[in-house]
Amino acid sequence: GAGVSQTPSNKVTEKGKYVELRCDPISGHTALYWYRQSLGQGPEFLIYFQGTGAADDSGLPNDRFFAVRPEGSVSTLKIQRTERGDSAVYLCASSLRLPSGTYNEQFFGPGTRLTVL
Amino acid sequence: TQLLEQSPQFLSIQEGENLTVYCNSSSVFSSLQWYRQEPGEGPVLLVTVVTGGEVKKLKRLTFQFGDARKDSSLHITAAQPGDTGLYLCAGPRKGSNYKLTFGKGTLLTVNP
Numbered sequence: 001g002a003g004v005s006q007t008p009s010n011k012v013t014e015k016g017k018y019v020e021l022r023c024d025p026i027s028g029h030t031a032l033y034w035y036r037q038s039l040g041q042g043p044e045f046l047i048y049f050q051g052t053g054a055a056d057d058s059g060l061p062n063d064r065f066f067a068v069r070p071e072g073s074v075s076t077l078k079i080q081r082t083e084r085g086d087s088a089v090y091l092c093a094s095s096l097r098l099p100s101g102t103y104n105e106q107f108f109g110p111g112t113r114l115t116v117l
Numbered sequence: 118t119q120l121l122e123q124s125p126q127f128l129s130i131q132e133g134e135n136l137t138v139y140c141n142s143s144s145v146f147s148s149l150q151w152y153r154q155e156p157g158e159g160p161v162l163l164v165t166v167v168t169g170g171e172v173k174k175l176k177r178l179t180f181q182f183g184d185a186r187k188d189s190s191l192h193i194t195a196a197q198p199g200d201t202g203l204y205l206c207a208g209p210r211k212g213s214n215y216k217l218t219f220g221k222g223t224l225l226t227v228n229p
Contacts (some may be wrong), residue, residue, distance in 0.1 A: 029169065033215070035217075042121075042207070043205075043207075043219050044219070045217060059215075059216075086209075106162075106217070108160050110158050
């Protein structure tokens, strides 16, 4: 009965470096989401996967951000050439897939706190 | 753009007091969710309200969805230190059942 897990819990990197953030969703959840939460803000949608494919990546801020989910389970968020403005908590959530038009509860992981120096 | 505005932004009260926090929008939402987030953790869903005028109770927490489905409130009776946390409201964006818009949250501190 494990929940959504994310690794690492904290990541400190230098400006210009590449980072990967990992998310393990709840077993059996076909939908996976990435959000970014800046200090003093609510989570902001980045990308949504249904299975292996990115069904909606409209929230990714620019082409330095990319996410994959090759086997429909674990997902990795990749950030190239990190900038100080990328510093935030990156949250992953997963949910069951319900029929279209039905809201489905998203279960959140604890997040990865990314600090870009 | 559908925005959710939460008030107050910060609230510090003594144990045993009652409080209400608000979530307002100029847009209609098909549903609204309330989450509580503790430091170092992700948001945890408390409740989903779907029908205009709906009232849901969860122990000492009472949630209300406005008749026009543009606003919601969370009332806590006899607050306890364990209620301390960031309370977030969120709703699915128009045309989507998965892309959530979140408010900035109300940071509640209940002092013993």
